Amino acid sequence: MIRRFLRTYQASPVGVTPPRPLAIPDEDEPTGESQYNLEVERDLTLWEPLILPESPAAPGEFPEWFVDGSHIGQPVLCVRAPQGYPIPLWIAEVGAVGLRLQGRRFVREFFAIDRVLGFIGEPFPWQEIEEFMLAMMSVPELAIRVLLARLPDSSIHSWFDYEAMRHQIHNRCQNEMLKLEVLALEAAPNLPTLVDGQLVGRLGEQTAMNRPLIVGAVKSPRPPAFPPQGHTTMLNLKAGQRTPYYLDARPSDVALASWFLRLADGPRLAPNWGIVRIDVPWVQLERYPEGASRSDFVNRLSRWLVDARCRIDSYARMPISLDPIVRAEESLKPLMTPILVLVNRFYRAAGMFRGDES
Amino acid sequence: MIPTGTVLGRVAAPPEHESTSNVFYFWVDRDQSVERTQIVTTISRIGSREVRFVGVVQEVYRRSRQKDISEEAARFDGRTGNHPPFESEGVTYAEVAILRTDPIAHTPPTEESEVRLASAHDAAQGYGVDRMGQPLAIGLLRNGGGEQFAGSATIDLDFLLGKNGGHLNVNGIAGLGTKSTLLLILNWLLLREVERQKRELGISNPRRLQLVPVIFNVKNFDLFFIDRWNTEFRKNELTARNDWRMMGVDDPRPFEKPRFMAPQQKGLTTPVPTGGRTGDVKPYGWTLSDIIEQRLFRYLFSEDDIGTANLGGLVSEVEEWLTSGTPEQPRLRTTNDAPQTFDELLQWFKVNKSDKDFFGDFLPGTKSSFYRRLKYIVMEGDGVLIRQGSGHGNPIIIPSDGQTSPIVIDLHGLLRVPSLQRFVVAAVFDQIMRTQTAKQVPGLKYLITLDELNRFAPKDSTDPITQLLELVAAEGRSQGIILLGAQQQASLVKSRVIENAAIRAIGRSGTLELAAEVWKFLSGSARTAAAQLLPEEKLLYQPSFREAMLAKIPFPPFALSENDAEVVTDSTPLRLARAEADF
Numbered sequence: 036m037i038r039r040f041l042r043t044y045q046a047s048p049v050g051v052t053p054p055r056p057l058a059i060p061d062e063d064e065p066t067g068e069s070q071y072n073l074e075v076e077r078d079l080t081l082w083e084p085l086i087l088p089e090s091p092a093a094p095g096e097f098p099e100w101f102v103d104g105s106h107i108g109q110p111v112l113c114v115r116a117p118q119g120y121p122i123p124l125w126i127a128e129v130g131a132v133g134l135r136l137q138g139r140r141f142v143r144e145f146f147a148i149d150r151v152l153g154f155i156g157e158p159f160p161w162q163e164i165e166e167f168m169l170a171m172m173s174v175p176e177l178a179i180r181v182l183l184a185r186l187p188d189s190s191i192h193s194w195f196d197y198e199a200m201r202h203q204i205h206n207r208c209q210n211e212m213l214k215l216e217v218l219a220l221e222a223a224p225n226l227p228t229l230v231d232g233q234l235v236g237r238l239g240e241q242t243a244m245n246r247p248l249i250v251g252a253v254k255s256p257r258p259p260a261f262p263p264q265g266h267t268t269m270l271n272l273k274a275g276q277r278t279p280y281y282l283d284a285r286p287s288d289v290a291l292a293s294w295f296l297r298l299a300d301g302p303r304l305a306p307n308w309g310i311v312r313i314d315v316p317w318v319q320l321e322r323y324p325e326g327a328s329r330s331d332f333v334n335r336l337s338r339w340l341v342d343a344r345c346r347i348d349s350y351a352r353m354p355i356s357l358d359p360i361v362r363a364e365e366s367l368k369p370l371m372t373p374i375l376v377l378v379n380r381f382y383r384a385a386g387m388f389r390g391d392e393s
Numbered sequence: 394m395i396p397t398g399t400v401l402g403r404v405a406a407p408p409e410h411e412s413t414s415n416v417f418y419f420w421v422d423r424d425q426s427v428e429r430t431q432i433v434t435t436i437s438r439i440g441s442r443e444v445r446f447v448g449v450v451q452e453v454y455r456r457s458r459q460k461d462i463s464e465e466a467a468r469f470d471g472r473t474g475n476h477p478p479f480e481s482e483g484v485t486y487a488e489v490a491i492l493r494t495d496p497i498a499h500t501p502p503t504e505e506s507e508v509r510l511a512s513a514h515d516a517a518q519g520y521g522v523d524r525m526g527q528p529l530a531i532g533l534l535r536n537g538g539g540e541q542f543a544g545s546a547t548i549d550l551d552f553l554l555g556k557n558g559g560h561l562n563v564n565g566i567a568g569l570g571t572k573s574t575l576l577l578i579l580n581w582l583l584l585r586e587v588e589r590q591k592r593e594l595g596i597s598n599p600r601r602l603q604l605v606p607v608i609f610n611v612k613n614f615d616l617f618f619i620d621r622w623n624t625e626f627r628k629n630e631l632t633a634r635n636d637w638r639m640m641g642v643d644d645p646r647p648f649e650k651p652r653f654m655a656p657q658q659k660g661l662t663t664p665v666p667t668g669g670r671t672g673d674v675k676p677y678g679w680t681l682s683d684i685i686e687q688r689l690f691r692y693l694f695s696e697d698d699i700g701t702a703n704l705g706g707l708v709s710e711v712e713e714w715l716t717s718g719t720p721e722q723p724r725l726r727t728t729n730d731a732p733q734t735f736d737e738l739l740q741w742f743k744v745n746k747s748d749k750d751f752f753g754d755f756l757p758g759t760k761s762s763f764y765r766r767l768k769y770i771v772m773e774g775d776g777v778l779i780r781q782g783s784g785h786g787n788p789i790i791i792p793s794d795g796q797t798s799p800i801v802i803d804l805h806g807l808l809r810v811p812s813l814q815r816f817v818v819a820a821v822f823d824q825i826m827r828t829q830t831a832k833q834v835p836g837l838k839y840l841i842t843l844d845e846l847n848r849f850a851p852k853d854s855t856d857p858i859t860q861l862l863e864l865v866a867a868e869g870r871s872q873g874i875i876l877l878g879a880q881q882q883a884s885l886v887k888s889r890v891i892e893n894a895a896i897r898a899i900g901r902s903g904t905l906e907l908a909a910e911v912w913k914f915l916s917g918s919a920r921t922a923a924a925q926l927l928p929e930e931k932l933l934y935q936p937s938f939r940e941a942m943l944a945k946i947p948f949p950p951f952a953l954s955e956n957d958a959e960v961v962t963d964s965t966p967l968r969l970a971r972a973e974a975d976f
Contacts, residue, residue, distance in 0.1 A: 136479075138480075139478065139479050139480040140423075140479070140480050140482060141479065141482065339478075342477075342478050343478050343479070346464065346467045346468050346477070347458070347459060347460070347464055347467075348460070348461075348463060348464050348467060349460040349461070349464065358477075358478075358479055359479065362479075362482070365458075
C-alpha cells in the first residue's frame, strides 16, 4: 500500500534544504495587539540594568523540575497532490524529558518519544490516506505515526511554494513535541519547574494558578515591541544583570511577568548575545505583595538562574543556556534514533533503494 | 561488599571505545563502584544465539562532562571556594578484557548488555578451571579491591608438572619475602596433593603423583625453619585460616620433618653454624673422588674460567685424565700416581705444569690459568670441597623415590664464594638429570625451588652451569624435573629459562623491569598492576589464561625466617591443639 500510494503520487526523494527566509510567522509567539505594561516595576524613564543581589532563592523559588523537548527530522520524499502542488513528507522523532533535581544531581524521571511522518493530507482521498497511515504503522522497523498538517493559508502562500509546505509540516511536528513537553510538565505537578522555551502554549492561567512556580527560559526571544528605552536597557545589560520585569498581557492562554537577563559575558557574536527572556505566569508573581517583595523574588530567581548557567565553553549555545537544560538535552538525545537510520528504513519501506523497487 | 550478580553497568561501544573480541567497555551505574581486577559477566544476543562473556576489569576511567581543563575551572569560575549549583556528574567507565565466551565466539558483546559482578563460579569459568586437567588452588582470586574474592585462584598442574608445560617462575622486588612464600606454599600444596592421591588412588597406583622437593636456601638460614609455626600466622590465625579455608585447605600447618643440609665446615665433618637450627642439619661436601664419580669437575669452573676454548679444553682433558672406569660408572683414576685429593691435585698440577709433555697441547699460560683458578676454588671452597679427604665425603644425594617432605639445601653458607654456590646447584641438577635420564619412575617429579636465578643462569652467560639450567628449563619437564624459579629481575636471567616456565607469577616488580622485553606478554594494564601489587598479591599467568589472574596468596603457616619461627616448648603441642579446636 505504501509503495502504491507513493507511486500514484509521483514520490521522489528530497533532502535537507538550506534554510530560507521565514515564509510564515515562526514559532508560536502570540500575535496581535501589543499589550505590554512596562511600568509594573518602575517607570519606563527609570529603566536601567539592575544588578542582582546575592540573596539566595528560598525553596520553592527555584526550579527542581526541568523540561526540555527535542525534534529531529528532515524531509524525505515529495509527493505531488492530485492538483499538482508539491507536498513534502517529513520524518521525525519528537520527544520530551523531565529531569528532577535531587540534591545537586539530576535524575531523569520522565521521558516520551514519538516517531512521526508529517505531511499534508487534505488534497488526497481520505480512504487512501487512512490506508497509508495504517500501512506506515504496520512496518515493524518503522512503526511510525502519520501526522497530518493543514494546507497553509492560500491567501498568504501559494500551495506550489515548496518551502511554505515544508514549513507547515515542520510546525505540525513541532507542535507534537510541545504536546510531549506538556506531558513532561504534568509529570511533576508539585515541583517548581523550568521549561526550555516560552510558557505560552504549554499551560493556561488556571494551571499556573494551581501549581508551584513555573519558569520559561526563552533563548532566542523575538525583539519585543519595546520603546527605545526598553531596548537600550536590554542591550546595556552586563552579565548577571536584568531589566525590570514587565507584564506581557498579549492575547494568549496565560499572562506573563517577563524580563531579560544576561547570563554570560564573553565573546559577543551579537549585541544581544547572552540575553535570555524569563517568563513567569503573572498569577504566580501576584503571590508576592506588590512592590519590593516582587522585585526581590525576581532578583532571587534571576540570581539562581545566573548561577545555573551553562559553563561549558565548547557548547555552542553556552551563553544563552542553562546547565539543567543542557543536561536534559543530553539525557534525551541518546534515546532517539539517529535520523539517517530512520530515513534509510523509510526509504526501504518506500521501495526507494535500488533493487528493492517493486 | 557487593553481592555477586549485581548489575554494575551496561556495555558501551561508542567511537574510540569500540568493543572487540578481546576487549569491551561498560559505563558504570552511578550507585555502583567498579574496580580494576573485578571479574564481570555479560550476556549478549549475537545473531541467533546467546553468548555469555566473562571478563576482568583492566582499568576504570572517569570522564567529566567538560571538554578541557578550562571548562573544569570555569565551573568554579576559577576559584576553588566557589561551589557550582549542580554536580559535574561525569561518567565512570571500565575497560574489560574478555577471558572467555560461552559458547566459543570470536565476537564482542553488544552495547547496552547488562554487566554483572561475577560469582566464584563465573570467575572459575572465565579462567577455564572447568577445562583444567588437574586444578590446584594456590590463592584467592581477587574480585576488586578490599577483601572481596571470586573463589580460588587456580592453576593447572598439567602446565606445571609437565603434561602441557612445566615449571613456574616468580618475579618480584627484594625485601617483601613473597617470592619464597609462593614457592614454599606451592611445595606444601603439592605435597598435600601427593598425600591426597596416595589416599584416594592407593599407594600402589603407578599413576599417582610422587615428589622429591628440593629447596635451595639462598638467604640467611631463612628456610631452615619451615617446620615451625609462623608467629605472625599465629597472631592473626583466624583471618589467615579463613583465607586457607576459602581455598579449600582446612589444615594449613608447617612442613613435617624436612631434611636440612648445609655446607661442611673446613676441616670438620659438621655443617657450618645454621643459627637456631642445630642438631638435625647434615653437612655436605665432595671429595675429589666424589667429583669425578658424579662428573662434576667442569662445574667447578665458571664461565670466566672456561669461556675460552683453550681453558675449556684443558678442563675437559684434565677431567678425562682423572677419570677411569666405564662411562656409566666413572671412577677416580688410581694408577699413574694420580692425585686422590684436591690437595694432591693442586700439588700434582703445580709440579708438572712446567713439563712440556704434561698436557702438551696447551700453552704454559693456559696451564697456569687453570692452576690459579683451581687453586682459588679449592682453597675458597675448603669444606664443601674436602681438600684432604680421599674416598667419599658427604656429597648431596638426592633420593630417587617420592618424599613426604622437602630437602632444604643451604647455599647461604657459601655466600663468599658465589661460584661454589653455582657448583652446588649444578651438582644437584646434574645428578637429577642423570637419574631421570637413566630411568624414570612414572609420576615421580623432582621439584626444585631456586631463588636468585639471575645468579645461576645470568642472561649473558654461556657456562656449563647456565647451560645445565637452560637444559632443565627446556627439557626437564619431560624428564620429571620441575623448576620453581624466582628472581628480582627476569630481564637479567637467561631468557630460555624464563620463557620455558609455563606458569609465571609476578609479584610487585619495578617499573623499569616491567618495561623489559620479557614482560611483553602482559597487557599494559597488568604491567601497571604489577608495579603496585601488595606483598600478598601475585599476578598469575598460564598459557590457557587470556589475561593474568590477580591472586591473594594466603599467609604461610610455616616460618620463613628464624625471627618468625615460633619457639617450641613443652606446652606448644597442647596449645596448638587447643587453637585448632577453637578455630
